Amino acid sequence: NAGVTQTPKFQVLKTGQSMTLQCAQDMNHEYMSWYRQDPGMGLRLIHYSVGAGITDQGEVPNGYNVSRSTTEDFPLRLLSAAPSQTSVYFCASRRLEETDTQYFGPGTRLTVL
Amino acid sequence: AQSVSQHNHHVILSEAASLELGCNYSYGGTVNLFWYVQYPGQHLQLLLKYFSGDPLVKGIKGFEAEFIKSKFSFNLRKPSVQWSDTAEYFCAVTLGPFSSGSARQLTFGSGTQLTVLP
Numbered sequence: 549n550a551g552v553t554q555t556p557k558f559q560v561l562k563t564g565q566s567m568t569l570q571c572a573q574d575m576n577h578e579y580m581s582w583y584r585q586d587p588g589m590g591l592r593l594i595h596y597s598v599g600a601g602i603t604d605q606g607e608v609p610n611g612y613n614v615s616r617s618t619t620e621d622f623p624l625r626l627l628s629a630a631p632s633q634t635s636v637y638f639c640a641s642r643r644l645e646e647t648d649t650q651y652f653g654p655g656t657r658l659t660v661l
Numbered sequence: 662a663q664s665v666s667q668h669n670h671h672v673i674l675s676e677a678a679s680l681e682l683g684c685n686y687s688y689g690g691t692v693n694l695f696w697y698v699q700y701p702g703q704h705l706q707l708l709l710k711y712f713s714g715d716p717l718v719k720g721i722k723g724f725e726a727e728f729i730k731s732k733f734s735f736n737l738r739k740p741s742v743q744w745s746d747t748a749e750y751f752c753a754v755t756l757g758p759f760s761s762g763s764a765r766q767l768t769f770g771s772g773t774q775l776t777v778l779p
Contacts (some may be wrong), residue, residue, distance in 0.1 A: 590751055
């Protein structure tokens with residue numbers, strides 16, 4: 549199993565550009581989520597999904613969209629990037645009822661100029 | 662909603678020193694508690710977890726944590742740190758097994774950067 553994979557590893561955007569951060573898992577996990585990590589603030593939940601076709605907002609959803617068309621993939625879209633979205637983004641997945649075993653991807657470091 | 666506080670933002674120790682990182686949470690009911698570690702350039706890894714039972718939990722790499730319900734605390738300890746323990750440490754909480762939906766999301770503390778000097 550590859551676990552949780554994320555692409556790209558690094559990305560630089562200009563303000564107003566759009567892009568999609570990719571996340572995929574091959575463990576057949578129902579639950580997937582996106583976090584952003586900022587210095588001194590820990591990880592904050594952006595969006596999550598409990599299964600294909602079902603998504604919901606987390607703590608900091610503004611400026612981000614998600615969709616879940618398959619169990620494996622959970623892309624995060626920035627429609628119009630802003631400097632405040634400069635961060636490291638982590639995708640995670642787990643079985644729906646197993647809150648103890650969450651698998652994190654390697655992260656995407658995004659800089660918005 | 663639950664919240665997690667880690668009051669030590671940066672801890673610097675020499676090798677062989679003892680470590681204790683503080684973690685306090687705010688919620689009066691049943692909680693599940695976690696410590697994650699993030700080594701430089703790597704993703705988060707689970708260090709240890711507490712769900713129920715013995716409040717002293719042992720994790721990987723010689724780490725342990727003690728759940729003290731009366732103090733709403735889950736401090737991480739290690740008797741003798743090594744240079745390879747240099748990393749950022751995150752405490753996290755979810756609400757207990759009878760919670761549902763967003764209550765079962767992981768809520769993270771702000772993290773503690775540990776630097777171990779050789």
